[in-house]
Amino acid sequence: MKWTVETIQNIIKEKIPEGSVFPQHTEKGHFYGVKSTAFSTPEDAPFPSVTGKLQILKDESIINFKMNQAIGYVFKHWPEFTEANVMQHLDMAEKQSADIFEDAGDIGTKIHDARHAYFMEWMKTGARPAEAINFISADVLQDVRAISAMRALEKFVIENDYRPAASELMLYNEKLAVGGTLDDLGIMRRVIVFGKDQFKNEHEHELLENDITNVVYCLRCEYKFRNDFVLMDIKTSNQFKDHYFFQVALYYWMFFKLARIRPERCFILKLSKRDGTYKIEDLKRPGMLASYARSMIRTDQGLDYVRSLRKDNQRVVGEIINV
DSSP states (O other): OOOOHHHHHHHHHHHSOTTSEEEOOBTTBOEEEEOOTTOOSOTTSOEEBHHHHGGGSOOHHHHHHHHHHHHHHHHHHGGGOOTTTHHHHHHHHHHHHHHHHHHHHHHHHHHHHHHHHHHHHHHHHTSOOSOGGGGSOGGGTTOHHHHHHHHHHHHHHHHTTOEEEEEEEEEEETTTTEEEEEEEEEEEEEEEEOOSSOOSSGGGSOEEEOTTTOEEEESSSSOEEEEEEEEEEEEOOSSOOTHHHHHHHHHHHHHHHHHOOOOSEEEEEEEOSSSSOEEEEEOSOHHHHHHHHHHHHHHHHHHHHHHHHHHHHTSOOOOOOOO
16 A cells, blocks of 8 residues: 555544543543443543553563662762661662652653654644754753754654654553553655665655555666655653563554554654664564563453452451350
């Protein structure tokens, strides 16, 4: 199929109409409500997020990080410890990693918001905005981490001829009873052959597209490429975590179940907060990863059921009377 931004957007409007799924977040976490005639669960019992449900997969690197931060604080402040303040210092040691995670989460959210605004303006006008960093919010405008990440994003879209079709698309799945927000869908160039004679300027190629294979050829060299329909998730974390793959694969599967179209490429785009570079982490077999992710969701649901049984077992059901 020959993919265009307009084709993808029209399918989304038909299959996942605006308002069919909506956020119902609380202080306890992210939740999603769904409006559907086939939906059996009432709207006052919203679906939990994919991210929350996948927390069953514990990340040892985070556990070790928290421990190392606490130990580092103790070693640094050990001379200050006294019998009177030891509990206060231990409380501060415990909070070290929480403060770091909170700061990282805040800047990560700001970068995601800037990226969303950048892509939304692009889709609204039909032209790529001149400067991605112009979409950074004023409160972090001078933060080098945000500037680096947005420079990296701009570098990615230019080098890969990426064009956005959807951003922050909310999804759900009734069977698994989960919801989530997919970062981005779009069209992206995939080079098949670079060609021996590289032209410095793209416009120097003389291009011809095969209407059957949708492969674009250069008549002046061996250069050829395709425009793929892609699903992309943005990450800015310094530590790359295994559960990211399961999360993105589940978005891939949920989107397919709703829209009935399958992205040809699924990947995580890592934006550096340090040097303006990016890295693409492909999900080679997203369907298989999604199968594992669904098993994790069901395991988490099983644990919820066990907890409910244990609550019943802990009730006082009678009293033994000695005769």
